[in-house]
Amino acid sequence: MATKTNTSFAEGQLKQIVDRIERLEEEKKTIAADIKEVYAEAKGNGYDIKILRKVISLRKKEPGERMEEEAMLEVYLSALGMMPTEAEAA
Amino acid sequence: MATKTNTSFAEGQLKQIVDRIERLEEEKKTIAADIKEVYAEAKGNGYDIKILRKVISLRKKEPGERMEEEAMLEVYLSALGMMPTEAEAA
Amino acid sequence: MATKTNTSFAEGQLKQIVDRIERLEEEKKTIAADIKEVYAEAKGNGYDIKILRKVISLRKKEPGERMEEEAMLEVYLSALGMMPTEAEAA
Amino acid sequence: MATKTNTSFAEGQLKQIVDRIERLEEEKKTIAADIKEVYAEAKGNGYDIKILRKVISLRKKEPGERMEEEAMLEVYLSALGMMPTEAEAA
DNA sequence: CACTGGAAAATGCCGC
DNA sequence: GCGGCATTTTCCAGTG
Numbered sequence: 010m011a012t013k014t015n016t017s018f019a020e021g022q023l024k025q026i027v028d029r030i031e032r033l034e035e036e037k038k039t040i041a042a043d044i045k046e047v048y049a050e051a052k053g054n055g056y057d058i059k060i061l062r063k064v065i066s067l068r069k070k071e072p073g074e075r076m077e078e079e080a081m082l083e084v085y086l087s088a089l090g091m092m093p094t095e096a097e098a099a
Numbered sequence: 100m101a102t103k104t105n106t107s108f109a110e111g112q113l114k115q116i117v118d119r120i121e122r123l124e125e126e127k128k129t130i131a132a133d134i135k136e137v138y139a140e141a142k143g144n145g146y147d148i149k150i151l152r153k154v155i156s157l158r159k160k161e162p163g164e165r166m167e168e169e170a171m172l173e174v175y176l177s178a179l180g181m182m183p184t185e186a187e188a189a
Numbered sequence: 190m191a192t193k194t195n196t197s198f199a200e201g202q203l204k205q206i207v208d209r210i211e212r213l214e215e216e217k218k219t220i221a222a223d224i225k226e227v228y229a230e231a232k233g234n235g236y237d238i239k240i241l242r243k244v245i246s247l248r249k250k251e252p253g254e255r256m257e258e259e260a261m262l263e264v265y266l267s268a269l270g271m272m273p274t275e276a277e278a279a
Numbered sequence: 280m281a282t283k284t285n286t287s288f289a290e291g292q293l294k295q296i297v298d299r300i301e302r303l304e305e306e307k308k309t310i311a312a313d314i315k316e317v318y319a320e321a322k323g324n325g326y327d328i329k330i331l332r333k334v335i336s337l338r339k340k341e342p343g344e345r346m347e348e349e350a351m352l353e354v355y356l357s358a359l360g361m362m363p364t365e366a367e368a369a
Numbered sequence: 370c371a372c373t374g375g376a377a378a379a380t381g382c383c384g385c
Numbered sequence: 386g387c388g389g390c391a392t393t394t395t396c397c398a399g400t401g
Contacts, residue, residue: 026141030134030155037130041393044123051116057261062394064265065120081237085244088293113268135382149384153354156391157347164344167337174333206321210335213314220307221377224300229388231296242379245300315398329399336375 052058067075086092142148232238247255266272322328 022144023146026137026146026151027155027158029137031158033130033134033137034155037127037134040123040127040130044120044127047116047119047123054112056113056116059395060258060261060265061116061120063262064269064271065117065124067266068117068121068271078240081240082243085240085293086247089244089297091244091248113265117269147357150354150357152383152391153350157351157354160347167340170333171337174330174337177327177330178334202324203326206317206326206331207335207338209317210314211338213310213317214335217307217310217314220303220310224303224307227296227299227303234292236293236296239379241296245297245304248297248301332375 048058048061051061138148138151141151228238228241231241318328318331321331
């Protein structure tokens with residue numbers, strides 16, 4: 010191509026990078042919207058979204074991880090004299 | 100019945116909801132990874148990632164700022180009619 | 190004052206309102222920074238900030254509120270066959 | 280010792296940390312209430328709160344946008360030296 | 370009284 | 386490995 014200079018190639022490369030990123034971010038946004046939609050639908054079916062989110066996040070964690078966190082929380086609460094309710098153990 | 104506290108109805112439905120969300124989050128994660136990859140590749144080609152990110156974020160903001168300007172115009176137009184005169188305040 | 194028109198009074202009032210709000214928001218920001226500082230210091234003393242935050246948030250809630258949420262969470266988890274570990278009850 | 284899991288040391292310290300944070304959050308809440316009050320008062324004087332909020336938020340953004348512009352300038356200056364030529368990319 | 374939008378908090382990522 | 390920054394998520398007040 011007659012008009013092609015040796016810098017335009019690199020510029021095209023930059024543009025391409027930016028385009029790819031922007032396109033991927035667009036896709037990500039679409040999926041995020043889809044997720045919101047699922048939550049909304051669930052809500053429409055009577056589910057509590059807050060709890061639902063918590064369930065999802067718990068499923069992400071290794072069981073051991075979760076137990077460790079809880080143990081630590083109890084340590085802190087005990088140090089403050091805020092023992093977790095023993096009622097639930099009954 | 101506010102929020103679902105009984106388990107008698109459509110337990111499979113909950114599972115399905117969770118599955119859909121997790122699948123979508125998986126896709127989102129994949130795309131995020133792709134984006135990282137593009138950045139990494141760009142870095143390999145000698146681009147400064149920090150700057151690249153700033154370019155992307157500025158491009159993202161520009162349309163938004165145009166909207167902000169329009170909003171501001173609207174605000175000031177409205178403001179012309181929003182200041183109580185002493186008479187009104189009395 | 191010779192130059193005072195009857196609209197400038199109201200304008201001064203608007204400015205005053207804006208100033209008051211901005212000043213208060215400034216103060217709020219300062220306090221938020223102070224809070225961050227306390228967390229940072231705590232971290233320096235070996236505390237786990239994440240847990241610390243959870244403790245603070247638990248203290249904000251009514252005990253009954255917390256128990257209710259937990260109960261609901263268990264319902265959802267059960268519906269998914271994710272019984273909370275009985276190990277901690279031992 | 281990563282993160283504090285023993286309770287033997289300075290339990291009072293934890294309590295003190297929590298107290299400080301809660302006190303600061305209390306102050307923050309007070310200020311937030313003050314802000315609401317100013318808005319309410321303004322409303323009583325006939326101002327449109329929605330517009331008022333927008334004015335505040337625009338004033339907040341303007342300095343930030345100036346900084347963004349400077350950042351953009353910087354970015355483009357840097358970009359002049361950031362594009363790999365074919366030679367470098369080889 | 371549920372929804373939407375905006376503020377605040379929390380998390381995770383990146384560079385040093 | 387830590388601190389700072391950007392993004393994401395959560396919360397809450399205002400609105401219809």
